[in-house]
Amino acid sequence: MTASRTPAGLSYREAGVDIDAGDALVERIKPLARSTLRDGVLAGIGGFGALFEVPKRFREPVLVSGTDGVGTKLKLAFQLARHDTVGIDLVAMSVNDILVQGAEPLFFLDYFACGKLEVDTAAAVVGGIAEGCRQAGCALIGGETAEMPGMYPDGEYDLAGFAVGVVEKSAIIDGRAISVGDTIIALASSGPHSNGYSLIRRVLSVSKADLSADLDGRALADALMAPTRIYVKPVLDLMKTVPVKGLAHITGGGIVENVPRVLPDTVAAEIRGSSWSLPPVFQWLQRHGDVADGEMHRVFNCGIGMVLIVAATDAERTVTALTAAGEQAWIAGTIVPRTGTEHQTRII
Numbered sequence: 001m002t003a004s005r006t007p008a009g010l011s012y013r014e015a016g017v018d019i020d021a022g023d024a025l026v027e028r029i030k031p032l033a034r035s036t037l038r039d040g041v042l043a044g045i046g047g048f049g050a051l052f053e054v055p056k057r058f059r060e061p062v063l064v065s066g067t068d069g070v071g072t073k074l075k076l077a078f079q080l081a082r083h084d085t086v087g088i089d090l091v092a093m094s095v096n097d098i099l100v101q102g103a104e105p106l107f108f109l110d111y112f113a114c115g116k117l118e119v120d121t122a123a124a125v126v127g128g129i130a131e132g133c134r135q136a137g138c139a140l141i142g143g144e145t146a147e148m149p150g151m152y153p154d155g156e157y158d159l160a161g162f163a164v165g166v167v168e169k170s171a172i173i174d175g176r177a178i179s180v181g182d183t184i185i186a187l188a189s190s191g192p193h194s195n196g197y198s199l200i201r202r203v204l205s206v207s208k209a210d211l212s213a214d215l216d217g218r219a220l221a222d223a224l225m226a227p228t229r230i231y232v233k234p235v236l237d238l239m240k241t242v243p244v245k246g247l248a249h250i251t252g253g254g255i256v257e258n259v260p261r262v263l264p265d266t267v268a269a270e271i272r273g274s275s276w277s278l279p280p281v282f283q284w285l286q287r288h289g290d291v292a293d294g295e296m297h298r299v300f301n302c303g304i305g306m307v308l309i310v311a312a313t314d315a316e317r318t319v320t321a322l323t324a325a326g327e328q329a330w331i332a333g334t335i336v337p338r339t340g341t342e343h344q345t346r347i348i
Helices: 019-034 073-080 086-099 119-136 197-207 220-225 232-239 254-262 280-289 293-299 312-324
Strands: 041-043 061-068 104-114 139-147 157-168 183-188 246-249 267-271 304-310 329-337 345-347
Touching (some): 019 119, 041 139, 061 086, 073 197, 086 157, 086 232, 104 232, 119 157, 119 232, 183 267, 197 280, 232 304, 232 312, 246 254, 254 267, 254 293, 254 304, 280 293, 304 312, 304 329, 312 329
Parallel strands (some): 267 345
Antiparallel strands (some): 061 157, 104 157, 183 329, 267 329
């Protein structure tokens, strides 16, 4: 009598998923997440869901959420094999967005998807996410790493991030207090941040640029891959002493499309082009891509990563406070009456 035999079926590993790599990545992520802990975290990485308690100092807390990605800047990261700063970009895009409504970021979750999990690459990305969370003062409390064979080319991945913050109901910034005569304050960007990279990659292609070439004392690649600046801590500190009437995060759509998002219909923003110089990386892009001024202002931040609107009487102390906090800040323009249906942001 012979024993019956059951045919062996396919295993998860044979389908292309590296279980050991996933386990190794989790062990690499845990200390990174722990380095971002802040008050309110009850349970973080490792469970099915993370728990966070809204700080008790808020009397009427309103939660503010935001989600974003890094866009095609990832293509440049793949080309250069630079994965340690795109995580900062990921955090910055969401926390800067919720800051606009006066929110303090509380926690962050990420989504990392790839065809084949490379532990060192993923750990470098998450290391950047943790650094971004530290800069923003929020906790990395959860996320998802999805290994999906056949979905992405080898060496490539996609990222998404989710930030949740809180603001006192009475302190929500919605732009309704903005009036004629208010002053526009600009905060410098660190480069293109995470927007306009489809055009950037096209400029690189048509110009056949050498990414190692010098650009104002650093490699062109370094200028293009500079991580998005996170404005959370200096702006939150400023709001403790200065009434900020409006904030605009300059992302896709550039200066001319983002500032109107915070303006009442009855006013417009006049921004003086002479108030700042176009940084070298944007000069390079405009020259080598033969990009018109209007297109530059519509696609790129052009050196301004965040705009604040304050009363004229608060303008000088706003610039002083932000400069003392390490930001490059300047008076960039004025809020004026809007006549008819003219565009709400003009660079003059």
